[in-house]
Amino acid sequence: MRYQVLISILFQISYAFSYVRVDNFEISYSITYESSCHAEKDRFLFKLESSIENCVKECSSRQHCQALNFRKGINVCELFSTSESGQLGRGDCLHVEKDDINVIQTPCKNDCKYGEVCETTDSGIGRCVIKECVNVTFPDHGTILGNQREVGKKNRYKCDKGYKEKNVTRATIAECLITGNWSANAECHKINYTWATWMDWSPCSLSCGSGMRTRVRICSIASENLSEELCQEGDNGSEEESCNKQKCPSPTIGNECTNDTDCIETEGTCIGGMCFCNRLYRYNTTIKNCTKVCQSMSNEFITHNNMHIIGFNIGADNMRENTIGDCESACRNNTECLSFDAGQGGNECTAGAVTYEMIKDADPGKLSNSPGYDLFTRKCN
Known part of the structure; x- marks a missing residue:
């Protein structure tokens, strides 16, 4: 052993x-x-x-x-x-x-x-020549791709993640020159980020009475200027300010009118001498304006028992139909019909130009508890 x-x-x-x-x-x-x-x-x-x-x-x-x-x-x-x-x-x-x-x-x-390299000539005499670039400087926070050092060979400098070559968007290509020097040396600098420009302001939350609006900006612009306001890449900045500070005019929904121009709200319309929000809109008390609530009226009806809308018919004669279903069909085929009243024991229908919700938003006093009558209103999709 x-x-x-x-x-x-x-x-x-x-x-x-x-x-x-x-x-x-x-x-x-x-x-x-x-x-x-x-x-x-x-x-x-x-x-x-x-x-x-x-x-x-x-x-x-x-x-x-x-x-x-x-x-x-x-x-x-x-x-x-x-x-x-x-x-x-x-x-x-x-x-x-x-x-x-x-x-x-x-x-x-x-x-x-x-x-230098000592080589022998044909006459047997030695001479010193440069065949390689020996002095290779590895960049701080970077690396060299390739290990060939002979004259004419090329290497690539690549910066680490979070760093970039100064004033160059891509990695630097360095060639070994006949002088024994490299054509380029990389300087990897930490990427600093600064804010992009502000985006557009959002719509104001209120059309009057001092609403609020916001805007954002994204931290995404590479910067070498340390005097700029730096940020963390991917962060979002935001700010808000008040807007539409003017005093709101007195609402007209529920007030008397003679034509649509008397109803100042967006999509305001005059029906039967009273301002309402149009057929696909409802009055929003927060923003004091009409806001869209659906895309279209459905073919379904909601039944409100013992309920009656006083007035606001569409000016047509009473629809004399045999059944409630016939009344629904007649209203559905009339683009101006949003509701109808029907006597519980009779076969007479009254077509209306407003729905329960429109009356409730405008003037609840026009709604009446009416035993013997049922109110049928179109549903909003």
Whole structure:
């Protein structure tokens, strides 16, 4: 058992030392962790390579390379700008840290600057060139979509929810320029909201006598001006004010009249010398006006026993019918007929121009308890 543990420990910390000469580079290196992979974070180069030696040479030619993966199964070389020694995951990789690479000879006489790459020309002379944009600034409250850093490659900056790119409605596209700089850097600013314009005022609750009206506005306008009145997105603001403060004229419903113009209420009409609300309206004492209560009159009738409306017939002769049903049919077929009286023992009907409700709203004194008579009024749909 002791030997098995020892073998396991030796396997975990095994070292593979190698020497390679590639493109006028002389390099020795050791693979400290076999079958371990660096995470994709801070990867700046992903390219196909034929061997681990070429991958080591690519890292050796860059000061900004701190670690590499060589994926054995697919011959892919990955270079990283940071080292994560001790935090490697299992995988089919040969992983090499920059500290485990010793550059014995390089074709570049002077060390290339950070961000430059040492490459060999056809004449064997080394030169330092820029092939990647190394300095990537992750925006506060944002992220970068894409991890390609080669010249000509593009990445996208995306701001977190609740933040947006300054002066840009969409995420910023950044391209790696030949100078080694990115064409753009994102600045993610918290989205502040301010109030939209007020909507129109609602109709006044009263036509006179000081009613109330309201209006609303919605918190929905993105703003970068902190001097504006800020709000919480989705909130609604409202305010109200009094309206129609003029004194209400004396109501005319129930008063005497000679024509419709004497009845000042909306849909006021003169019937039999008295002001009523029109046939589809009733008088509302709160707003002191006629308000619509239905769309049309139904063909059904409501029976009011021992009740009689004094006057307000439609000017037609009494309807002489055989039954109450015949009276209903005759009233239903007359567009001006809203009600009729019928003697309980007789067959004579009197057609009326108002209903029970209209009389009740206008002048209850015109309603009479009349034994021997029943009042039939049209129903409102």
